[in-house]
Amino acid sequence: MEQIIIKGETKEEIYSELLPQIKSLIEDEPDLIANLANVTSALKQAFPSFSWVGFYLMKSGELVLGPFQGKLACTRIKIGSGVCGTSALRKETIIVPDVEKFPGHIYCDPDSKSEIVVPIIKNGEVLGVLDVDSYELNNFDEIDRFYLEKIVELLLEKF
Ligand code: SME
16 A cells, blocks of 8 residues: 655645645545545645544434544534534535634534634535644645645545
8 A cells, every 4th residue: 555655844735745746545436434544644744733533424304423533523413513514514624723703613622723614515416524623723725725636526426
């Protein structure tokens, strides 16, 4: 099994090296869970500042914990609750520079300081979200949004 190899140092360099590797990692594997699992591992390995990387998948109208890397997490999140549920409700990516300032933020890990959530949308329907947390304040910006949305786009054909 090949491993993720990153030589760059800036966020942009890391993502642009990571993207083609994720593409080749998932292209020959049709199984959704296998691909989601490997993507969480690749992201966590590429970015030491990511404390938690995982997917919540829509099941019977709520978000249920899927493949992830990091500490134990809440298993179910209602649509409209927390950052994940709000992203699913609004059907848009949400960047939270300081989780303490996001009303209703759900603390799975009390050390988490900032977060980004990207919804997974196919034919207008929310199928889940990609959630990334960091122990650093203000860890996520438009570069993360751009590349994480691209990674979600690559995964869409596996749903
Ligand atoms: N903080 C998230 C909950 C999921 S955990 O961070 C893994 C939220 O507010 O939706």
